[in-house]
Amino acid sequence: DGGITQSPKYLFRKEGQNVTLSCEQNLNHDAMYWYRQDPGQGLRLIYYSQIVNDFQKGDIAEGYSVSREKKESFPLTVTSAQQNPTAFYLCASSIAVTGELFFGEGSRLTVL
Amino acid sequence: GESVGLHLPTLSVQEGDNSIINCAYSNSASDYFIWYKQESGKGPQFIIDIRSNMDKRQGQRVTVLLNKTVKHLSLQIAATQPGDSAVYFCAENHANAGKSTFGDGTTLTVKP
Numbered sequence: 685d686g687g688i689t690q691s692p693k694y695l696f697r698k699e700g701q702n703v704t705l706s707c708e709q710n711l712n713h714d715a716m717y718w719y720r721q722d723p724g725q726g727l728r729l730i731y732y733s734q735i736v737n738d739f740q741k742g743d744i745a746e747g748y749s750v751s752r753e754k755k756e757s758f759p760l761t762v763t764s765a766q767q768n769p770t771a772f773y774l775c776a777s778s779i780a781v782t783g784e785l786f787f788g789e790g791s792r793l794t795v796l
Numbered sequence: 797g798e799s800v801g802l803h804l805p806t807l808s809v810q811e812g813d814n815s816i817i818n819c820a821y822s823n824s825a826s827d828y829f830i831w832y833k834q835e836s837g838k839g840p841q842f843i844i845d846i847r848s849n850m851d852k853r854q855g856q857r858v859t860v861l862l863n864k865t866v867k868h869l870s871l872q873i874a875a876t877q878p879g880d881s882a883v884y885f886c887a888e889n890h891a892n893a894g895k896s897t898f899g900d901g902t903t904l905t906v907k908p
Contacts, residue, residue, distance in 0.1 A: 688839075717895065726885060727840070727898040734894055742895065774839050781894040782828050785887075787839030 690788035705760045707775035716758035721772040808905045815873040819886035826888035834883045
């Protein structure tokens with residue numbers, strides 16, 4: 685089945701550690717996105733990529749990094765510079781920049 | 797003047813009643829709008845979309861209305877069912893943006 689796979693579903697991190705969240709899609713979509721969701725709030729854009737080897741900062745990129753070496757993959761690294769990383773992270777893809785988004789099931793990161 | 801529905805963070809309806817969820821968008825250049833449904837602990841899922849050259853679009857039990865004059869979007873759910881209980885988000889997009897911007901969600905609770 686085609687879709688977006690995020691892993692891990694749950695992740696615990698100690699302060700000062702970097703962690704990488706995986707996002708893989710087999711939908712052959714060009715565009716991929718990372719959103720952050722805090723409890724009771726909407727989705728805020730972290731980074732997005734419209735083509736391989738290119739990506740742009742979203743509204744809250746500080747403390748995060750991404751790469752887009754393959755069309756299928758768009759991993760997100762939460763660095764130690766991110767002051768409040770505990771959140772629900774959602775990866776999405778779309779066939780075009782103005783198309784509907786297909787979301788993964790999310791990764792819940794907790795900083796201990 | 798024309799009355800525009802207010803965005804409410806929560807909405808509670810009786811099973812079988814119709815639901816109306818409102819959303820105000822910010823960018824007059826936006827030309828594509830999408831409603832998503834997010835169940836607890838999961839990623840959002842596409843419900844229905846509408847382009848700016850339309851003011852109404854119907855799906856199965858759902859209707860989206862677009863008022864570009866006042867930058868307002870609404871989602872109507874007919875004969876609301878318990879399975880409709882979720883958080884609903886609107887999103888706006890335009891070709892030059894390359895990304896979607898999400899509104900504040902509305903939590904819909906359906907009472908049996």
